[in-house]
Amino acid sequence: VLALSLSACGSKAGDKDNSWDYIEKNGKLILGLDDSFPPMGFRDDADNIVGFDVDLAKAVADELGVELVLQPIQWTAKEQELQTKNIDCIWNGFSVTEERLEQLTLSIPYMENTIAMVVVNGSGIKTRDDMAGKRMAVQGGSSAEETLNSDENKAFRESLGEVNGSFKDYVTALMDLETGNSDAVLMDSVVANYMINEAGKDFVVLEDSLVAEEYAIGFRKGEEALANAVNEALRDLKADGTVAKIATKWFGSDTTIIN
Template sequence: MKKRMVKTMMILLIFMLGALTLTGCGEKAASAEDAYGKLKERGYVIVGLDDTFAPMGFRDENQELVGFDVDLAKAVFERVGLEVKFQPIDWSMKETELNSGNIDLIWNGYTITEERKEKVAFTKPYLENRQVIVVLGDSKINSKKDLEGKKVAVQNGSSSYDAVNKEPDLVASFAGGEPIGFDTNNEAFMDLEAGRSDAVVADEILARYYIQERGIDKYKVLGDDFGREEYGIGLRKKDVELLEKIEGALDDMKKDNTSSQISEKWFGENIVK
């Protein structure tokens, strides 16, 4: 009797383990699905952005989200047939927000790097950029070497932060032995203006726009920089069809000059790749 009960229990246990395994596989398969079909059913896509990153995506005097990437995303998804909603996020947590499903895209001057490619899929690059060093107009800092012993500000989690830290010997020479991190580029520039920082490293596209708005004579952009880079749109790696739809729309917008018109609106010239 006992042997029969033990045998029965073993059969039940094997059955339960098999069911759990099948369930787990089913969940894994479901989680690996491309999101495009669900987005079509839902009717909209959520773009994550840093809403202080002018001129790519930022708030105007009426607190409306505007910018080059905002206009570009709206034009793309009008062609794809989806409404686009913009979700401000903590930029240092952007990949986590994407892969946890809180947003569907990272699109806001998002630099393509090998490290980020491990976490997300990128579209083809659509803009070029470089990491420039900005100081006040009367500063005696004229080169990278002059940053030794100085306070250098960057945005946390940004490509600027990564670019600066690729030169560890130089970083070790900064005051405090590391760059000063801020949640936004605006805060970094305000710290520079207040004289608490000596220099800011930032995306040239943002820096040039910021300088133009605040006064060209107030700042100086050094000839040295921390490298050139390209902007792309970040997606979850499983979202292959969504990526194809976006790239198809971008290609069409180059052909009919929609992207060049948006570029001229924000930069005064066509800088789209």
């Protein structure tokens, strides 16, 4: 349902949308991201910002004939960074939600994800019912936090003993889980599976997820021209095999849903 609503995020009739003209004339697209969100966007051992979203965005920028500028931001301030025009888009495992559909113009969705719990293997926690009275860690400003605070999950949230939303990224949240200060971390399964495999930690992602969602790119409300240009580039890159090549590099197969 959400995916069908993306095209409805348009500008008011009569408004002049110069969003793509501005980017084309300026010659660059400034992308805001959380640089500690593997495999979508993170720093490698040489301190370079890398990731699936980074590679995909570079390919889109090349297709559009503009330079990609990566701008690390505080994830809790991402909408403010966008509205004050410090960045041109939010592109970093950015989940489609009802609230974001109302506040922003979003691209076509390009990947599926679930919001799921990560626990220590052998903890005895297998479903959300097992979390009653226990401690949940979550990144502040994330879609996981928004999901946990939704009306649909009110009963589950109230069953928890404690919710800690002070973590600025999932790296520190998972460290909190490893040290035993939290009993579970609520996060994107795409990110969780990658981080667990890369770090070799004895964590598991529970199948009892809270919600299924999709990733898209966020633009300022009404910037349909820019969104459409990016959408067209994404579709072209999907058609010529570039997207599949990038996805296979990071996930082992083409996990994208661009159409």
